[in-house]
Each structure stands twice: as structure tokens, then as C-alpha cells.
Amino acid sequence: MCNACGNPAVLGHWTEAGAATPGDRLRARFHRAGLLDKVLRPYGLTAHDGGVVPGIQLSTLSGNQSILPDLSAVWAEAERLLGRPVDPLDPVFLNDD
Amino acid sequence: MTTDFADGRMRLTVLGGYLGSGKTTWLRHQLHVGSFGPVHVIVNEAAETGVDDVLLAAASGLTLLAGGCSCCTGRQDLIDALRRLCDQRSRLASNGQRLQRIVLETSGLADPGAIVAAVQGDPILVNHIVIEQTIVVVDALHGLAQLQTEPLGRRQIGAADLLILSKTDAVDPESLNLLRTTLRALCPSAPQSAAVLGAAQPLPNLATDAQAPTLPPLSDDDTRGAIFPTRLKIDDSIDWSAFALWLSALLHARGNDLVRVKGVLPTPAGRLLLQTVRKVVQSPEILPAQENQSEDGTIVFIGRGFRPDDLQKSLRRFAGRSETVK
16 A cells, blocks of 8 residues: 555445444444435335345345445446436435425 | 756646546655655645645645636636745745745646746746646546547647646556547647556557547537536535435436545544546545544535535435435
């Protein structure tokens, strides 16, 4: 590792880099999985991360299931299943009500 | 500091390149290995939150010019900062050890040519500063796509005395050659070199007969709207992992419009430096704690095709703890 810039840096996906301890990591996984599930449900998808299977489980309502290593893979798979990406700037996420 | 140059003037290196091309990474490494010697660094950021200054602590002096690109809205700030440096230096005896070199790292939205013209056209600075060279960093991964769509990207290349291709480890040799022939067509006079995380890499010779792909003509008035910087304050109600969830979705859906995201996010592991270029997130880094952490939690978004307010709204709905998405 270069002591000036610290590269290569923390291992793992960038969305997990903020966790310092295994406890943080697990807590973040659970919290994230809950939010992810809430976001994906209106699209007819469910997400689950129970901390047992290494990865995020993404299912369609018809039971098609995939296990994905990180969030980037989740969004790519969701786009494949839906035919369009889940866009946080979609009006559905912008309404004030 | 080394002794004066024969003409008594300072040497200014302008370091330019598109958003996220790797300017700071390159400069950080050069400062670490000391290629410039003792040097004063001026960092310009288009957004009002500075991030790069934290990374360039190895410089012997550092000025941050935030909140305006120094080739247009922040031009006077740049001239003032350079005049102050000249002033301070003129107070020291010329036979002593005084500042000899300045490196100006431009914002990714700047046209280095305009900056060079502004510095050379200033009646005071011209007596104190010689522009030594304009170095332009080109992202080997995204460079060709930028040159095809962004007039600014082409202007930056045209202003270069030396081109440094960054991230060459992330592309295959064919695309690299395609980019290099394009660069040679845009700026035949500039030698090309390569660097990965700032460390120089060998580049094979380019075949002289290689044909450059034709770039589509571009006009300056872009129908997609201008690229602008905006800031998003992450308050305590947003958990860091929730923010990462939202940002990963945003990058996936809007990565091509979101040219650059950077900022420091407070996390349990420490101050996490987040930097993205289009859809690519740079390897995360935990920064050491420092005295002034007031800008932590403020993330800069540079891009087009969205309203600044929408980012905040969307983040709330997407990642807020209490609210639900219908």
C-alpha cells in the first residue's frame, strides 16, 4: 500500500467501506436490506439480506431469485428484470405527500 | 526553496483535465515523490466545498479557491491569489530561499487555455510569473466518450503542452490506442505519457499511420444544458449505509449525467472519502481526523439533467428512516 494515497484501500464494495467492526457491518447490512426492500417492493421485487447467505437476495413475485454480491449488482439485476433502471430521480420518489 | 531562476520570475504549471480525470491523484503522487521540489499549490474547485485540499497536504503551501471556476466566474479570485503570492515573495531578498514554483490545479470545468491567457494578460503577474507548461490529465477510461460529446473536453486537450493518460490499467490496449490517436489528432504537439495513481507507466510507441476516429462536430451551446455543481448536506437522520444505497442507485441510473460526485461522509470507520466519475466509484479511503471537519457530510454533485432540490427530496424518500415509499 502506498503510504501517501493509501491505495489499494479498504477491501470490499464501496457501499460497505464505512463499517469499522463486524458489528457495524452486520447492522449496516440489515438496515440497508430493509430500505432496499421498501424501495423495490413497488416495482414487484423483494430484497432480503439475513446475514447468513453472503450476498443480497433479490426475488421477483413469481419466485425467480438471484443472489448478488453487492448493491451495484443489485441495481443492474433490477434493471434487467424491469427493463428500466430504478431511478431515484423518478417522480415517484420526489412527491412531497 | 531553491535559488531564483535567472530571470527572477516564478514558474507556474497549470494542471487541467476533465472532471474526475485524476488531476488530484496525479498531483498528490508528484508531491509525495517530490517531482516539483518545494511548491505552492493552488487548488480551484467549482463547487463551494473543497475536498482536494485535504489530499494535497504534502505541498509547502496551499491555497484553496472554492466556489467558482477560475477560467470564468472565479478568474479575479485566481488573479488576486497569484498577486498575493507575488507580493509575499517580493518582500524576501532575491538571494535568499524563496518560492520558485506554483502549481495550479484547475477545476474539472475549467478551460486551461483561458487561465493561461488571463495570467499572461495581467500586467502585474506577467512580471512575476512565467507559465512553464500546461499539463492536461486525460481519463483513459472515459476520455473518448467525453471527447465525443463535450466541447469543453476538446478545448482542454487543445490547451495541453503535455498529456498524461490516467487509469491506463483499466482499459484494453485497443481502446487506449484509439484514444491516443484521437488525442494526437486534437493536439499533435503534446507528448503523451501515462500514469496509474500518479506513478508513471510506460506507453508503447504509437504507430504513425494509425487513423483517428472522426469526432462529431459540436457546438458550444449544448442542448443538454450546462454541467453545474450543487451541494447536498447529509444530516443526521440519514444513515451512512442508507446514503450509500441511494447513491449506488443514482449512479446506476444517472451515472452518465452525474459526471462527478465527491465529499466526505462520516461513518463508524471514520471520515469516508467518496469520489465517483460517472458510474465508476474510486476505491474508498478513510481520511485522518482533522481540526476543521465542518464540511463533512456535504457532498458535491457535478452534473446535468436534474434539479438540485430533487436530490434532497429523493434522498429523503429513498433513504430516510421513518418515511415509507408508496
